[in-house]
Amino acid sequence: MHYRTLGKTGLQVSQLGLGGIPIQKAERKNVRRLLERMIASGVNYMDSARGYTVSEAYLGEAMKGLREKFIIATKSMARTRTALEKDILTSLQNFQTDYIDLYQCHNPKVEELDAFCGEDGGLEALKAAQAQGKIGHLGVTAHSREVFEKALTLDWVETIMFPYNIVETQGEDLIAACQQKNIGFIAMKPLAGGAIEDSNLAIRYILQNPGVSVAIPGMHCVEELEQNVAAAIQQVPFSQEEEMRIQEIRRTLSGNFCRRCNYCAPCSVGIDIPGVFVLKAYFERYGLAQWAIDRYEGMAKHAGDCIDCGQCESRCPYQLPIRQMMKTTVEEFGK
Ligand code: SF4
Ligand code: SF4
Known part of the structure; x- marks a missing residue:
C-alpha cells in the first residue's frame, strides 16, 4: 500500500480507504474479517457517518482491540452546538473509542456554513471536543462547488471531501487548491455511486492525481476490498486501450448521470x-x-x-x- 499525508492533519493515510455506506448491508459478523483484511493490506483509513444507520456501530464492534490500527473519520448533519455535541457522543459510543481522528461537517448547504461557524453553531461543539481530546481534526464534506469553494476559505478546515471520479471532474481545480493550501482531499464516490463498473480503472484514475490524499470507495466485503487494493497498488500509467475505455465510460454515462453540480437549481417547485x-x-x-x-x-x-x-x-x-x-x-x- 502507498501512503499520503492528509493535508495539515499530518496523518499518514493509505491511498485507499473504506467508504462506510455499504457497511449497512454487510453481515454484522463479517465486518471483523473485512477489518482484518484491511490491516493485512495496509488500509488504515475508514469513513462513516451518523446518517449511515448501523455503519458506525458495526465498524466499532468489529474493531475491538484494533482501534490503533485505524484512522477513523465520521461526520454529522447536525448544525447546532447542542445537536452536534450529542452526535459526537453517539459516534464515540458507536465506535467504542474515546477519540475520533477526523470529524466532518456533513454536506452543509453554503448558506448553513456561516451559522455553523457562528454562536451556538456546530463548530463550537467540534472545537470543544477537540480541546478535550475526543476529536483530532476537523473537515467538511461537500457535493457542490459552491460549498467546496467556501470551505477552502475557512481556517479551521483541515480536510475536504468531494465527489471525484472519471465522470465527475468538476472539482479538479479545487483539488489543486487544496494541495496549495495543504488541505487534505478525500475523494468520495470513486465509482460514481456504482455507475462505473471497472473499479480498477476508476481507482487508478483518481490516485494518479497527486492532489488526492485518499479515495474511499464504498465496500462491505473482502472481495471488494481486494479488488480495490489491487488497483491502488498498481501504479502504472494507463495504456492506450485504457485511455479509450475512460473515454467510453464518459460517453456512456454522459446522457443520464447527474454530477450533482446543482446548476439546474432552483427548481420551480423546490425539488432538490x-x-x-x-x-x-x-x-x-x-x-x-x-x-x-x-x-x-x-x-x-x-x-x-x-x-x-x-x-x-x-x-x-x-x-x-x-x-x-x-x-x-x-x-x-x-x-
Ligand atoms: S441535473 Fe442538475 S445537478 Fe445533475 S448534472 Fe444536471 S445541472 Fe448538475
Ligand atoms: S418542476 Fe420539474 S421540470 Fe420544473 S424545474 Fe422542477 S424538476 Fe425541473
Whole structure:
C-alpha cells in the first residue's frame, strides 16, 4: 500500500480507504474479517457517518482491540452546538473509542456554513471536543462547488471531501487548491455511486492525481476490498486501450448521470434535483434500496411534485433529461 499525508492533519493515510455506506448491508459478523483484511493490506483509513444507520456501530464492534490500527473519520448533519455535541457522543459510543481522528461537517448547504461557524453553531461543539481530546481534526464534506469553494476559505478546515471520479471532474481545480493550501482531499464516490463498473480503472484514475490524499470507495466485503487494493497498488500509467475505455465510460454515462453540480437549481417547485438523483442511484445500483427509500421519504419535495416546466433542463450543462428521470424516480419510489 502507498501512503499520503492528509493535508495539515499530518496523518499518514493509505491511498485507499473504506467508504462506510455499504457497511449497512454487510453481515454484522463479517465486518471483523473485512477489518482484518484491511490491516493485512495496509488500509488504515475508514469513513462513516451518523446518517449511515448501523455503519458506525458495526465498524466499532468489529474493531475491538484494533482501534490503533485505524484512522477513523465520521461526520454529522447536525448544525447546532447542542445537536452536534450529542452526535459526537453517539459516534464515540458507536465506535467504542474515546477519540475520533477526523470529524466532518456533513454536506452543509453554503448558506448553513456561516451559522455553523457562528454562536451556538456546530463548530463550537467540534472545537470543544477537540480541546478535550475526543476529536483530532476537523473537515467538511461537500457535493457542490459552491460549498467546496467556501470551505477552502475557512481556517479551521483541515480536510475536504468531494465527489471525484472519471465522470465527475468538476472539482479538479479545487483539488489543486487544496494541495496549495495543504488541505487534505478525500475523494468520495470513486465509482460514481456504482455507475462505473471497472473499479480498477476508476481507482487508478483518481490516485494518479497527486492532489488526492485518499479515495474511499464504498465496500462491505473482502472481495471488494481486494479488488480495490489491487488497483491502488498498481501504479502504472494507463495504456492506450485504457485511455479509450475512460473515454467510453464518459460517453456512456454522459446522457443520464447527474454530477450533482446543482446548476439546474432552483427548481420551480423546490425539488432538490441532485438530491433526488443521488437517492435514485442508491436505489438502483448500490443495493441500499430501503435506506434510499427512507431518506427519500424525508425530503421536503419529491419527484412526483415536478410540474414538467423544463426550466431545469435548460440550465443543466450535461443536457440530462431531468423530467424523464423524475418520472422514472416516481415509478421507483412511488411518489
Ligand atoms: S421540470 Fe420539474 S424538476 Fe425541473 S424545474 Fe420544473 S418542476 Fe422542477
Ligand atoms: S441535473 Fe444536471 S445541472 Fe442538475 S445537478 Fe445533475 S448534472 Fe448538475
